[in-house]
Amino acid sequence: MKKLLQIEYLKVKNYRTFWLILGIYALLVPISFFGISQIDFPFLPSSNEIFGFPTVWNYITWTASWWNVLLGVLIVILVCNDIEFKTQRQNIIDGLSRKQVxxxxxxxxxxxAAVITLYTFLVALVMGCIYSNPADMFQEIEYLGIYFIQTLGYFSFAFFFAVLVRKPALSIILFVVIIILDDIIKLPVGNDVAQFFPTITISDLTPFPFFKEVIEMSRERDPNFEIPYDMGTVMRSILSLLYIAGFTLIGFFALKRRDL
Amino acid sequence: MSTILEINNLSKTYGTIIALNRLNVKVEKGMVFGILGPNGSGKTTTLGILLGVLNPTAGKFSWFGKGQDDSNRKHIGSLLETPNFYPYLTAVQNLRIVAKIKEIDRIDERIESVLKTVSLLERKDSKFKTYSLGMKQRLAIASALLSDPEVLVLDEPTNGLDPQGIAEIRNLILEIAKYGKTILIASHQLDEIEKVCTDVVILKKGVAIAQSDVESITGGAKQMVVSAENLDKVKLLIDDFEGADVVEHQNGSLLLNVKENLNPADINKFFFENGVVLTELRMVKRSLESQFLEITKE
Incomplete structure (x- = not known):
């Protein structure tokens, strides 16, 4: 395992695009997090609510998840590179098994995914400690586990996608289009069904923080308002893990059987 | 002699196309083994299967008597088709990845040494994408040599090199062969095979149509060119002469296949005694090329 990771690290160590995209993520997360506190929401969550424990975990993961797609693109690039440059083939010729690759x-x-989650955790930790009592930090910290699953979800989808499409430019465009289409497809299909679509399930892992407030407001206006069906976080996490396993396994077997 | 590679009934089909049909080959230690054939004859397919990137449709092969185990390839230095490296990494950074895969000790020392061998030391910190075609090819050869492997597998190793580069690589191959290493070379360039190989298999449309040591293919038949004032008489005389046949009539001279035990003096004497004075008489080394063209003729 150590050897395989070292090989992967050598591939990105001097790859500027890799560090550039990670750098952009590292900047965008705190900037956009700061940004949402400046937006005038109708519910007006105070800075203390956004940046303080325990709500900070929901807000930070929701904000960061926008940029998670960017990292998905990075994974598409990395996987496609190895196919495009035929270096994956060369790795095998040089002595790795297909499975090892x-x-x-x-x-x-x-x-x-773990490093990304850790970074996101640290940003929120700093904010939380400034704006609230550090003693509350472990409340709702499960959002971080969920964020890890989400990141892994985007990564496994990106991996699966890159393996199937193979061409870097086409893969990136289709990957982004699919993620954007997800939000559009919810309208005609309805969220009751759409929430089970793989990429939507994964994206819904970090819910819109004012979701409860929106529902309550709707009910106040109209007592007959039907609460939409929502599968719930636990169910969603389990389903996401199943999708991750699916993406990974399909990608794995496609690569294993293919002539390179 | 120990067997380095054994191929049994190896076949590969793409749909209805048969790329390789029941190939059987045995490569012994120390051989410089050539796989010769025109484009599309199955050379690269064969090497691709042997190096684990293509899945064979049928048949088996075994490296070092250890079967098709993936780790065998760590002891094989290979150059298959185009050189494959990360364009954004330098030569040294690229070779580090190879060294890691092959689990080489004293990595930096080995990298220096192979880059020196292929004269790329001065450009070792340049990115691969800035290299010329010849330099890329040389880096690929450096990479194949990196683990100081028992076996080298080279697919068209002089592709894209200038005449000087071709000569350098050939000398390098001969140099390596001297140390008792086994080398497998696929090529459509006949003189390449002729100059460096000890043994050869000739492929045509996926089928092995000849297999032997280079010496017996090229040296098997002696040829001579003769000409004289009266060629028709020469022709008639040759019909009676035991041990020589006309192969072709070209520009006022005749190309003859001559038995091994005859030398030019015998031929000259025979014609002179029969009243013909030859105006030209010379030996021709029958090249692999003519042999190859003859064998692969439809």
Whole structure:
């Protein structure tokens, strides 16, 4: 495992695009997080609510998840590079098994997802400690676990996608289009069904923070307002993990059987 | 002699196209083994299967008597088709990845040494994408040599090199072969095979149509060119002469296949005694090329 990770690290260590995209993510997360506190929402969550424990975990993961797609694009690039440059083929010729090549990439994705989650955690931790009592920090911290699953979800989808499409430019465009289409498709299909679509399930893991407030407001206006069906966080996490397993396995077997 | 590679009934089909049909090959230690054939004859397909990137449709192969185990490839240095490296990494950074895969000790020392061998040391910190075609090819050869492997597998190793580069690579291959290493070369360039190989298999449309040591293919038949004032008489005389046949009539001279035990003096004497004075008489080394063209003729 150590050897496979070292090989993957050598591939990105001097790859400027990789560090650039990570850098952009690292900047965008705190900037956009700060940004939402400046928006004049009708519910007016105070800075203390946005930046303070325990609500900070929901807000930070919701904000950061916009940029998670950016990291998904990075994974598409990394996986496609190895196909496009035929270096994956060369890795095998040089002595790795097909399985090792794929597993190495997957290890790398898991580690990267963990690093991303850790970074996001640190940003929220700093804010939380400034705006609220650090003693409350462990409340609702499960959002971080959920964020890890979400990141892994985007990564595994990106991996699956890159393996199937193979061409970097086309993969990136289609990947982004699918993520954008998700929000559009909810309208005709309805959220009752749409929430089970793989990419929507994964994206819904970090819910809109004022979701409850929106529902309550609707009910105040109209007592007959039907509360939309929502599968709930636990169910959603489990379903996401199943999708992740699915994406990974399909990608794995496609790569394993293919002539390179 | 120990067997380095054994191929049994190896086949590969793409849909209805048969790229390789029941190939059987045995490569012994120390051989410089050529796989010769025109484009599309199955050379690269064969090497691709042997190096684990193509899945064979049928048949088996075994490296070092250890079967098709993935780790065998760590002891094989390969150059398959185009050089494959990360364009955004330098030569050294690219070779580090290879070294890691092959689990090489003293990585930096080995990298220096192979880059020196292929004369790329001065450009070792340049990115791969800035390299010329010849430099890319040389880096690929450096990469193949990196683990100081028992076996080298080279697919068209002089592709894209200038004449000087071609000569350098050929000398390098001969140099490496001297140390008792086994080398497998696929090529459509006949003189390449002729100059460096000890053994050869000739492929045509996925089928092995000849397999032997290079010496017996090229040296098997002696040829001579003769000409004289009266060629028709020469022709008639040759019909009676035991040990020589006309192969072709070209520009006022005749190309003859001659038995191994005859030398030019015998031929000259024979014609002179029969009243013909030859105006030209010379030996021709029958090249692999003519042999190859003859064998692969429809």
């Amino acid at each position: 794929i597993i190495g990439k997957l290890y790398f994705l898991v580690i990267l």
